[in-house]
Amino acid sequence: MPGSSLGALRLVHLDLKGAPPRVSYLAQIFPLFHTLGANGLLVEYEDTFPYEGELKPLQASHAYSPSEIKEILHLAKLHKLEVIPLVQTFGHMEFVLKHEEFAHLREVATFPNALNPHREESLVLVGAMIEQVAALHGGLRWFHIGADEVYYLGEGEESKQWLQQEGNTAEKLCLAHMKAVAGHLLSTHPAVKPIVWDDMLRGMSEETLAESGIAPLVEPMIWDYAADLDVSSRVLLVDKYRRCGFPKLWFASAFKGATGVNQSLTLIGHHLKNHLQWLKVAESLAADGLQGIALTGWQRYDHFSVLCELLPVGIPSLAVCLQTIENGGYSEQVKETVEKLLGISNLEVDTFMSECSGTFPGSDILSLVTQISFYLKPSVDELLERNRYVTGWFSLYHRKRKLVHPISLHHFQPQALSLLSKWNGVRQELQAALEKVFYAPAVDEWLEENVQPNLQRLQEVMDDLDGAIQAPSS
Structure with a gap:
C-alpha cells in the first residue's frame, strides 16, 4: 500500500488547548480526515477535559462535557479514526501547576511548567488525571503520557539535594518519573501501551537507557517539525532506540503550529518538506518496528502563549501532508486530489495562498x-x-x-x-x-x-x- 513505510497508523493531532472546536465542527471534518488518509486521532485535551472531584479546577470554562467527549469518540469510531488520548504528566504542566491547589507540586517553585518528580503526591495527581481520561475512553490500545520539554528539571530544591548523592543524575531522575507514570498506567490498564515524546531521551547514552528498564514500558514518539529534517541523524536515532530495547517507535511531523508562536497562516511548503523528509527516514528503516506517524497541529506553543494557526486555516496543509504520506510522495496528482477534495481552485504550496475559496468545512x-x-x-x-x-x-x-x-x-x-x-x-x-x-x-x-x-x-x-x-x- 502506498505510504505504508510510515507505519500502519496516521494520526491527526488535535491540540485542544486554547481553541477546542465545537463538536458540530468535528462532525464535519472527521469524514474529511478519513477521506484524506487518516485512520487515527491523537487528542491532547489539556484543560478541555471535564475533570471531576479534586481535579475540577483544571477544567477551562469551555471544557467539553462528558457527553460531548462520548460524542467525539462516537464520531471518531464512525469515521474509522482510532483515538489515542494525550495527557501531559511531567513537562508542559502549566494548566495544572498554575492553580494554587497544585502549585506546591512544581519542580521549581516559581515556574508552573514542570512537575516535582520527588513527591509521591505528584504521581497520585497524574495517576488521577490518567484514570479520569481513560475512564471515558473505552477500548484504548495506546495512551500518550507526554513527557516532552521538561525544562528546569533538576533545578528544584529537592532535586538539588537528590543530585548531590553519588550516582544520581538528572537523566536518572527523568527516567524514574517516566517509568513510574508508565508503570501506573500499565498496572491499571495492562492492555494499554504508554507513548512518550522522545526529546528527553535523545541525548541519553545507550547504556543509561538500557540500564533504566524504560524500554519495555513505553513507545517513544520521535518528533521533528523542521523542513530540512536531517534524515541520517533520525535514522541513527531510530537505530539507537532499537539497540536500547524499544521494540516499537512512532514518528511525529507537523502540519501546522510549528513555524511561529503567533503565526496566523500556514506555509504549506514547510510542512510538505517535513513530511517528504520523514518518508526518506522511513525508507531507510525496516518498517516492522514503526507503529505510525502523528501529524501534529499545535494550537499554542504552551498554555500561556498566544494562539497560532487555527485548525480550519491548517486544513489544506493537513490535506497535502496526509495525501503525500498516502501516496509516498508529492505529485501533480496529489495536488489535484487535494484541490478536488477541498474545493480549492489553485493550491499554492510555496507561498501563502493568496486567495482561498475552498468548500471544505471552515474554508470561510x-x-x-x-x-x-x-x-x-x-x-x-x-x-x-x-x-x-x-x-x-x-x-x-x-x-x-x-x-x-x-x-x-x-x-x-x-x-x-x-x-x-x-x-x-x-x-x-x-x-x-x-x-x-x-x-x-x-x-x-x-x-x-x-x-x-x-x-x-x-x-x-x-x-x-x-x-x-x-x-x-x-
Missing part, C-alpha cells in the same frame, strides 16, 4: 484570516503613516491639540471612514464564522490579538478627527 475562516493577514495592517499603515495629509496635517501633535486644517479633511476623512467600515465588516463576518466553529474565549482572543489593534488605531484617529472638528477654532 481561512479566506477571511488570509484577507486580514495580508491587507489589514498594510492598509491602515498606508493611511496613517504614508498619507501626507495625515502625517503632515493631522499628526500626533495636531491630534493632541485638536487641530485640523479643514482642507486636509477632504483628503483623508472619506478614505478613513471607508477603511474603518470595510474592516469592521470583515471582522463581523469573521466573528460569525469563528463562532460556528469555536467557543467565545478563542474567538475573542483571536480577534483581540489579530484584528483589534489595527481597528483601534483607525478608530482613535476618527475619534480625534471628530474632536478636532468640534473644537472651537483658536
Whole structure:
C-alpha cells in the first residue's frame, strides 16, 4: 500500500488547548480526515477535559462535557479514526501547576511548567488525571503520557539535594518519573501501551537507557517539525532506540503550529518538506518496528502563549501532508486530489495562498484570516503613516491639540471612514464564522490579538478627527 513505510497508523493531532472546536465542527471534518488518509486521532485535551472531584479546577470554562467527549469518540469510531488520548504528566504542566491547589507540586517553585518528580503526591495527581481520561475512553490500545520539554528539571530544591548523592543524575531522575507514570498506567490498564515524546531521551547514552528498564514500558514518539529534517541523524536515532530495547517507535511531523508562536497562516511548503523528509527516514528503516506517524497541529506553543494557526486555516496543509504520506510522495496528482477534495481552485504550496475559496468545512475562516493577514495592517499603515495629509496635517501633535486644517479633511476623512467600515465588516463576518466553529474565549482572543489593534488605531484617529472638528477654532 502506498505510504505504508510510515507505519500502519496516521494520526491527526488535535491540540485542544486554547481553541477546542465545537463538536458540530468535528462532525464535519472527521469524514474529511478519513477521506484524506487518516485512520487515527491523537487528542491532547489539556484543560478541555471535564475533570471531576479534586481535579475540577483544571477544567477551562469551555471544557467539553462528558457527553460531548462520548460524542467525539462516537464520531471518531464512525469515521474509522482510532483515538489515542494525550495527557501531559511531567513537562508542559502549566494548566495544572498554575492553580494554587497544585502549585506546591512544581519542580521549581516559581515556574508552573514542570512537575516535582520527588513527591509521591505528584504521581497520585497524574495517576488521577490518567484514570479520569481513560475512564471515558473505552477500548484504548495506546495512551500518550507526554513527557516532552521538561525544562528546569533538576533545578528544584529537592532535586538539588537528590543530585548531590553519588550516582544520581538528572537523566536518572527523568527516567524514574517516566517509568513510574508508565508503570501506573500499565498496572491499571495492562492492555494499554504508554507513548512518550522522545526529546528527553535523545541525548541519553545507550547504556543509561538500557540500564533504566524504560524500554519495555513505553513507545517513544520521535518528533521533528523542521523542513530540512536531517534524515541520517533520525535514522541513527531510530537505530539507537532499537539497540536500547524499544521494540516499537512512532514518528511525529507537523502540519501546522510549528513555524511561529503567533503565526496566523500556514506555509504549506514547510510542512510538505517535513513530511517528504520523514518518508526518506522511513525508507531507510525496516518498517516492522514503526507503529505510525502523528501529524501534529499545535494550537499554542504552551498554555500561556498566544494562539497560532487555527485548525480550519491548517486544513489544506493537513490535506497535502496526509495525501503525500498516502501516496509516498508529492505529485501533480496529489495536488489535484487535494484541490478536488477541498474545493480549492489553485493550491499554492510555496507561498501563502493568496486567495482561498475552498468548500471544505471552515474554508470561510481561512479566506477571511488570509484577507486580514495580508491587507489589514498594510492598509491602515498606508493611511496613517504614508498619507501626507495625515502625517503632515493631522499628526500626533495636531491630534493632541485638536487641530485640523479643514482642507486636509477632504483628503483623508472619506478614505478613513471607508477603511474603518470595510474592516469592521470583515471582522463581523469573521466573528460569525469563528463562532460556528469555536467557543467565545478563542474567538475573542483571536480577534483581540489579530484584528483589534489595527481597528483601534483607525478608530482613535476618527475619534480625534471628530474632536478636532468640534473644537472651537483658536
